[in-house]
Amino acid sequence: MPEAGLASEVAAIAAEAGRLAMTRWETEFKRWEKVPGSPVCDVDLELDALLRDRLTALLPEAGWLSEETADSRARLDARRIWVVDPIDGTRDYLRHRPGWSVSVALVEDGAPVIGVLDAPARGERWIAEAGRGAARNGVQLHVTPRDQLAGSRMPTDHLPKVDGDLVIVDKPNSIALRIAMVAAGEADLLATIRWGNEWDVAAAVLLVREAGGVITDVLGQELVFNTPSAKAFGLLVSAPGIHDAAVERLAHRAREALES
Missing domain, CATH: 3.30.540.10 (Fructose-1,6-Bisphosphatase, subunit A, domain 1)
Incomplete structure (x- = not known):
């Protein structure tokens, strides 16, 4: 504390x-x-x-x-x-x-x-x-009470066809501000399937957690900071009611990306 x-x-x-x-x-x-x-x-x-x-x-x-x-x-x-x-x-x-x-x-x-x-x-x-x-x-701040993945709002420029049941909302370039949108209830979901840096997300992670949301890596594992690489693969930010469904949808894509 x-x-x-x-x-x-x-x-x-x-x-x-x-x-x-x-x-x-x-x-x-x-x-x-x-x-x-x-x-x-x-x-x-x-x-x-x-x-x-x-x-x-x-x-x-x-x-x-x-x-x-x-x-x-x-x-x-x-x-x-x-x-x-x-x-x-x-x-x-x-x-x-x-x-x-x-x-x-x-x-x-x-x-x-x-x-x-x-x-x-x-x-x-x-x-x-x-x-x-x-x-x-x-x-x-409070995240949304959403419990259905379909219809969830995501700040992004585009979505693949397989995610056509999601809703695009405007996004700032700052990934920290995109994460904060979930904390503020202005988006329901944010996901990345790539390597990212700790400094991009550390502050926003706490915003989401304290607003009642869930934030993990894209495989659903806990994020840990001050690691030797200062990196993590993938990010999944959401209202708690859709997090498991989002992990289920994205985990295989993340594994394929890691293997490639």
Whole structure:
């Protein structure tokens, strides 16, 4: 259980980073690709430095894992670790679209205990604390009571024919914000069948759990954070009443993808 008041301090730091991102949004800044299809800009690096400075001052003993910092195996020895994506949804940031967020999680013994998403272009601040619930702009979050997979809303650009019984809803580029849509009851389901990074999802995982949802890997196994690879294969986020059905539908596709 995190210390009383710690989540508010983390949210204030994330908001500071969000304000910096907003002041730089309409200015000229450098942008490039780390690898093909993975954009980054110098604002990412500015926010990363700010967040590391502020969060390390808050908990000097905590380890550090961020998309924009070279990884160090020293974090594996830390009981607590900051897991950060300075700008989750960089494509939307670069295109002047609002679907990006600053994502900050405090992970303790492999599980997120504080999760914050600051999405200033959308006027949203999401905060979750282990055992204390989740909220957006001060309003408590609850997943939907849905118990039928057919008709479930999913934030995506397209669906394969086999999933034609699902309903597409608009999605932000930030996967953390897509996960948060399930926490807020604005979507019922989110699934990926690919390798993903811990920093993309750590904060949003806690939002869903504290809102009463279920989030696992795509095979239905528990997500664990601060692993050596800092990756997991596939993600399945849903209202509890449809999670088993979603695992049943997707597990064989995930196994085929892993084998290939």
